[in-house]
Amino acid sequence: MAAAAGPHHPSEPPITPNTRPKTHPLFSQIRLATISDVPYIHKLIHQMAEFEQLTHLFATTESSLASSLFPTQNPPTPFHSFTVFILETSPNPFPPIQENPNFTPIQKTLILDNPVPDPEKERFWSYGNDVVVSGFVLFFPNYSTFLAKPGFYVEDLFVRECYRRKGLGKMLLSAVAKQAVKMGFGRVEWVVLDWNVNAIRFYEGMGAKVLPEWRICRLTGEALEAYNNTN
Template sequence: MIRRATPDDVTAVTGLIYDLAEYEKARHECTVTEEQIATALFGDTPAAFCHVAEESGKVVGLALWFLNFSTWDGVHGIYLEDLFVQPEFRGAGHGKSLLTALARECVDRGYSRMSWAVLKWNTPSIEFYDSLGAQPQDEWTTYRLSGAPLAALGGR
């Protein structure tokens, strides 16, 4: 079953984010707290949204996303920040069902696109995305500014 996350899911969602960080070999970089997730998803001005996959009453996967905006199309899109299904529940269609729910959000709301990033070594995910008809954006290079360089540029 795929559904929108509720405040009761914050602990499970936070746990899945840490599981994803472990899978991506970057657990040491993950510092998010349940309070931050609760505020981001359910605060006065939510910054992000989340769908969860549930099996037998247990949250086993998530799609955490936020809105972006296309200046060329003049409408919003969805940026999928995290898609993760616990390994023991993979192969049952949860990942595809989560993406289907987000595609439905796009279609229903008139959003023009859904985009995300995938690690180059994550062959199973790349093959899955290819099977859905998703197109890699190889002509673009993603940049990130964080930590000390971000603070320096921001004058702090």
């Protein structure tokens, strides 16, 4: 016969699923990406294309990412060209934050009800201590003539499925916004697919205004190449 649980003290409420203490820490870190992160960035972009049902437009290679984001000739200064923040998570603490002249990594500990099951852990293994790459954000400077100030344009923000709805996307976007404020920029902007209701609600919850009256205009592929011979 199984041993019976001891009685609750009269002044203590019974433990229910809603009152059970959260005991599973998820340590998270945002840092500047390096060229060694290109394989992870490539896989994350492909997963994003699958989520957005745009794999037919996916033509990115690790080589093209490396040469455009991390050129060996005249490497760009972070935040003055294409910049990538990598999101890493681990069930174990990260090493102490190291000062960096360009960006000091942001670390945060989330306390969850359950550990995160990550079926792709081995594909995104970053380094020791069970650290995995869980998401990224890619952004670059633009300019607002109405504000007469530069800003940041967020091209991509993506968190792997098993790490969503835990505040990590907000952590990534907040890091970009905080950097914009630090540099005296006037705004951060991005686009969202009109069918992605969850993302729209998420962005509105962060204080962003969704502008339905604007439409994206794009020249690419053959339409762009046609201008090569234009006088």
